[in-house]
Amino acid sequence: MKDNGSILLVGNSLESMKLLTEILSAEGFAARPAENGEIALASAAAHPPDLILLEIRMPRMEGFEVLRRLKAGDATRDIPVVILSAITEAAERVEGLKLGAVDIVSKPFQAEELLSRIRTHLELSRSRRRLREQADELARGNEQLMSNIAKLERSEKTLKENESFILSVMDHFPIGVAVNSIDPSVDFSYMNDNFPKFYRTTRAALADHGSFWDAVYEDPETREKIKKRVLDDCARGDPARMRWTEVPITRKGEETTYISAMNMPIPGKKLMVSTVWDVTDHKRAEEAQRSLERQVQQAQKLESLGVLAGGIAHDFNNILMAVLGHAELALDEISPMSPARRSLTEITTAARRAADLCRQMLAYAGKASFALERVGLRDLVEEMAHLLKTAISKKAILNLNLERGLPPIEGDPSQIRQIVMNLLINASEAIGDRSGVITVSVGATRCDEEYLRKTELHDGLSPGLYVHLEVTDTGGGMDAETRSRIFEPFFSTKFAGRGLGLAAVLGIVRAHKGALKVYSEPGKGTTFKMLFPALTETEDVPRSPESPLPAGWQGKGTILLVDDEESLVALGARMLEHLGFTVLTAADGLQAVDLYRERGKEIDLVLMDLTMPHMDGAKAFGELRRLNPDVRVVLASGYSQEDVSARFAGKNLSGVLQKPYTLFKLRESLAGLFPGAES
Ligand SMILES: Nc1ncnc2c1ncn2[C@@H]1O[C@H](COP(=O)(O)OP(=O)(O)OP(=O)(O)O)[C@@H](O)[C@H]1O
Ligand SMILES: [Mg+2]
Numbered sequence: 153m154k155d156n157g158s159i160l161l162v163g164n165s166l167e168s169m170k171l172l173t174e175i176l177s178a179e180g181f182a183a184r185p186a187e188n189g190e191i192a193l194a195s196a197a198a199h200p201p202d203l204i205l206l207e208i209r210m211p212r213m214e215g216f217e218v219l220r221r222l223k224a225g226d227a228t229r230d231i232p233v234v235i236l237s238a239i240t241e242a243a244e245r246v247e248g249l250k251l252g253a254v255d256i257v258s259k260p261f262q263a264e265e266l267l268s269r270i271r272t273h274l275e276l277s278r279s280r281r282r283l284r285e286q287a288d289e290l291a292r293g294n295e296q297l298m299s300n301i302a303k304l305e306r307s308e309k310t311l312k313e314n315e316s317f318i319l320s321v322m323d324h325f326p327i328g329v330a331v332n333s334i335d336p337s338v339d340f341s342y343m344n345d346n347f348p349k350f351y352r353t354t355r356a357a358l359a360d361h362g363s364f365w366d367a368v369y370e371d372p373e374t375r376e377k378i379k380k381r382v383l384d385d386c387a388r389g390d391p392a393r394m395r396w397t398e399v400p401i402t403r404k405g406e407e408t409t410y411i412s413a414m415n416m417p418i419p420g421k422k423l424m425v426s427t428v429w430d431v432t433d434h435k436r437a438e439e440a441q442r443s444l445e446r447q448v449q450q451a452q453k454l455e456s457l458g459v460l461a462g463g464i465a466h467d468f469n470n471i472l473m474a475v476l477g478h479a480e481l482a483l484d485e486i487s488p489m490s491p492a493r494r495s496l497t498e499i500t501t502a503a504r505r506a507a508d509l510c511r512q513m514l515a516y517a518g519k520a521s522f523a524l525e526r527v528g529l530r531d532l533v534e535e536m537a538h539l540l541k542t543a544i545s546k547k548a549i550l551n552l553n554l555e556r557g558l559p560p561i562e563g564d565p566s567q568i569r570q571i572v573m574n575l576l577i578n579a580s581e582a583i584g585d586r587s588g589v590i591t592v593s594v595g596a597t598r599c600d601e602e603y604l605r606k607t608e609l610h611d612g613l614s615p616g617l618y619v620h621l622e623v624t625d626t627g628g629g630m631d632a633e634t635r636s637r638i639f640e641p642f643f644s645t646k647f648a649g650r651g652l653g654l655a656a657v658l659g660i661v662r663a664h665k666g667a668l669k670v671y672s673e674p675g676k677g678t679t680f681k682m683l684f685p686a687l688t689e690t691e692d693v694p695r696s697p698e699s700p701l702p703a704g705w706q707g708k709g710t711i712l713l714v715d716d717e718e719s720l721v722a723l724g725a726r727m728l729e730h731l732g733f734t735v736l737t738a739a740d741g742l743q744a745v746d747l748y749r750e751r752g753k754e755i756d757l758v759l760m761d762l763t764m765p766h767m768d769g770a771k772a773f774g775e776l777r778r779l780n781p782d783v784r785v786v787l788a789s790g791y792s793q794e795d796v797s798a799r800f801a802g803k804n805l806s807g808v809l810q811k812p813y814t815l816f817k818l819r820e821s822l823a824g825l826f827p828g829a830e831s
Contacts, residue, residue, distance in 0.1 A: 399411050
């Protein structure tokens with residue numbers, strides 16, 4: 153028998169129960185009778201039926217009471233209850249429905265009607281249960297959904313936090329990182345802060361399709377070149393080629409910076425990671441290092457050239473001295489009418505020119521003779537004005553711009569004249585056959601460290617007041633390449649140039665502890681500015697008195713002349729004899745000491761060369777002083793008078809004679825040492 157549902161029958165009439173049971177069973181229901189309310193409640197609670205058919209009039213417990221209790225029990229509340237009743241009053245029927253019955257079937261009933269209602273209620277009850285189950289399921293699903301959503305929200309929040317953390321980490325990367333398309337348009341899907349920064353542009357400027365090249369490379373020509381190279385390298389897809397170093401990034405009116413970059417394709421995607429970093433500082437440091445090395449090399453080269461030039465000039469000096477001295481002697485001795493006079497004068501002039509050359513070389517090498525005194529630059533230049541005018545080309549105009557009230561400097565006037573002359577001749581040559589202006593200015597400049605640092609020869613200079621000497625011309629100027637070499641000895645761009653003028657200027661300024669600055673541009677002319685430390689803050693220049701010319705002065709006594717150069721011994725002896733002295737000679741220090749030991753009593757003065765073989769002048773001087781502490785010795789040297797004097801300071805040296813010495817100079821220095829002699 154099929155089970156159409158279980159039905160609890162509640163009623164006290166056995167007959168009626170039996171009948172109902174039969175009817176229901178015949179229809180496939182499992183009917184279960186309960187003869188009173190208490191049993192019914194217990195049975196329903198123990199085994200909840202699908203439906204309860206409840207007779208209202210029952211002993212012990214009123215049907216309504218049963219119904220109320222059924223509706224109050226958790227297990228029974230939902231079981232549909234159909235009331236079977238003979239009551240016809242509407243009030244009671246309403247009461248039954250109010251208490252929760254689903255239906256009221258009047259007795260006597262039609263079996264078919266009862267069955268049909270039971271089926272309907274069972275169906276309804278089942279549907280309700282299904283609905284409730286579905287609702288429960290829905291509620292459970294909903295709950296699950298809500299918890300899933302909450303979980304999702306939580307993980308989304310974590311994701312977002314992670315993302316912004318990673319992004320901020322990326323923005324603190326010391327390099328620029330971006331992700332972009334592998335094609336000429338370079339479209340970006342990501343970039344950190346440093347990426348546009350190192351390319352000296354903005355995120356916004358790189359946001360548009362294909363905007364990269366224009367935004368980064370300002371100059372169209374450079375842009376095309378770099379674009380072609382980079383796209384070429386990328387097209388090959390070889391990571392080893394996707395590195396570019398020291399690419400210049402230029403912005404008008406700003407300093408150029410440099411970047412290096414490296415790209416890596418992302419496998420399986422049409423994307424790559426682009427990185428970029430700024431190498432400007434690195435490149436500048438390297439350049440500074442290179443420039444320093446160049447400077448050191450240049451300095452070493454110049455130093456060795458200086459030694460060479462100084463050495464040659466020194467030896468040359470001795471030879472010139474012989475030439476000049478003999479010519480002068482001959483001029484002094486021959487008759488004023490002699491036809492040889494002209495040739496001798498020419499010889500003297502040529503020898504002087506050669507001596508001039510030597511002087512330039514010695515000046516460059518810092519070996520020139522030096523007589524430091526207080527010098528007023530204004531007076532010095534003013535006195536030269538006439539000479540300067542005759543020295544420059546006819547078409548050039550000389551313009552003097554000499555400030556008054558300048559403080560004096562410490563210097564050697566003849567050396568400074570040499571500077572002015574060398575610069576003036578260069579200026580005139582730069583102007584050439586064109587017309588132009590040469591300006592010689594003298595003034596005072598207060599220099600701070602910053603200013604001095606930008607000059608040549610600034611080592612060891614302290615900030616303060618400087619007197620400047622400036623020579624400016626409107627000539628052809630120089631390019632950077634020429635400008636970088638002008639102070640090298642023997643560097644010249646002129647056909648017959650010796651390349652010694654500026655080398656000498658440099659040497660002289662260096663010896664004066666001054667600084668030097670050159671401004672020059674092709675087509676715009678040139679300015680040389682020399683700075684000499686001011687002695688005082690105000691004008692105070694006692695003019696050095698010109699020494700009276702001891703022309704015609706004659707001495708007497710015996711002089712021991714010591715020199716290893718035979719020709720110079722012969723010349724010196726002749727000069728000394730010419731001046732009225734008796735002359736003894738020696739070829740080196742040893743001979744000189746031996747001779748002095750023998751005949752020291754006769755010898756009034758020793759005139760001795762400083763550089764000699766076997767025993768040099770310095771050593772011999774010491775030996776001579778041992779023989780006679782009061783011995784009078786004059787040392788002759790091609791080196792700077794100052795150097796020699798400094799070396800023998802406090803040793804009672806009677807004098808220093810600069811080689812080559814002329815008859816005039818010799819006469820001048822001996823006149824001071826033999827004051828008793830008369831002219
Ligand atoms: N005022 C100037 N204008 C343009 N170029 C100059 C000027 N002064 C010097 N120069 C450049 O510097 C170079 C070196 O000058 P420097 O005086 O040392 O030698 P020089 O004039 O060639 O020969 P010299 O030894 O006869 O003076 C010159 O050949 C010239 O190229
Ligand atoms: Mg010159």
